[in-house]
Amino acid sequence: MMSRFMKVLPPLAVFILFVGGWEAIVRLIGIPPYILPKPTDIVLAAKENGLNLAESVSTTLAEAVAGFVVSVILGISIAVLLSLSKMVERSVYPYAIILQTIPIVAVAPIIVIWFGAGMNAIVVIAFLISFFPILSNTLIGLNSTEQNMKNLFYLYNATKMQTIWRLRFPAALPYIMAGLKISCSLSVVGAIVGEYIAGIGGGKGGLGYAITVAATRLQTPYLFACGLSASVLGIAFFLLINAFSKWLLSSWHESEMR
Secondary structure, eight states: HHHHHHHHHHHHHHHHHHHHHHHHHHHHOOOOTSSSOOOOHHHHHHHHHHHHHHHHHHHHHHHHHHHHHHHHHHHHHHHHHHTTTHHHHHHHHHHHHHHHSOOOOHHHHHHHHHEEEHHHHHHHHHHHHHHHHHHHHHHHHHHOOOOHHHHHHHTTTTTHHHHHIIIIIIHHHHHHHHHHHHHHHHHHHHHHHHHHHHHHOOOGGGGGHHHHHHHHTTHHHHHHHHHHHHHHHHHHHHHHHHHHHHHHHTTTOOGOOO
């Protein structure tokens, strides 16, 4: 317990000093809340708009999770297919790189036209942002299997699919987990970016829609509250995937044996 407390104490002390200094400086200088709100203003705005904020967070969470799940399924599946043939990999993988380099704000209007404004388009945008890290990391992991082990499977007349699922895929799990850790946070970013362009209003709007409305109304304290909620959502998502990674790898891989 003492060891854990000593690990938590330094960042906690920095957080308290930062928030306390922020509160004191804004009070002393007298900066208006619509320019730079105090931490207490942000807490009060979050409390006053608690129901709307909770609704926005839940909407963004649903969109981010949906986009992330689709990216995991397609990213791992396509990586496995590409790893079966070097020719296919060299033919298809460059287009995955090109897809990743296209700014999402440039293709988002097209996505809205194809899928309609609302959750469908937002999920697609979240998927596009979080897809490539999973594909890339999984493919690197599958191609990094020890050659001696692949030769052993070849000597035992294992098929390509047997080698994939019994050797190469388990060996690639640390790489896959690294891709998931990157993509889980990106999916939240993608959902919020999608809401700026394709978000729906009213009680079903997500954090991106809430941020847009708060900015147009100069509700700066609530704008900060929405931004901090998005950050907390991304951190929570990352910690959940990180805990899953520790559970999956801690018994056999050095990266999680700590």
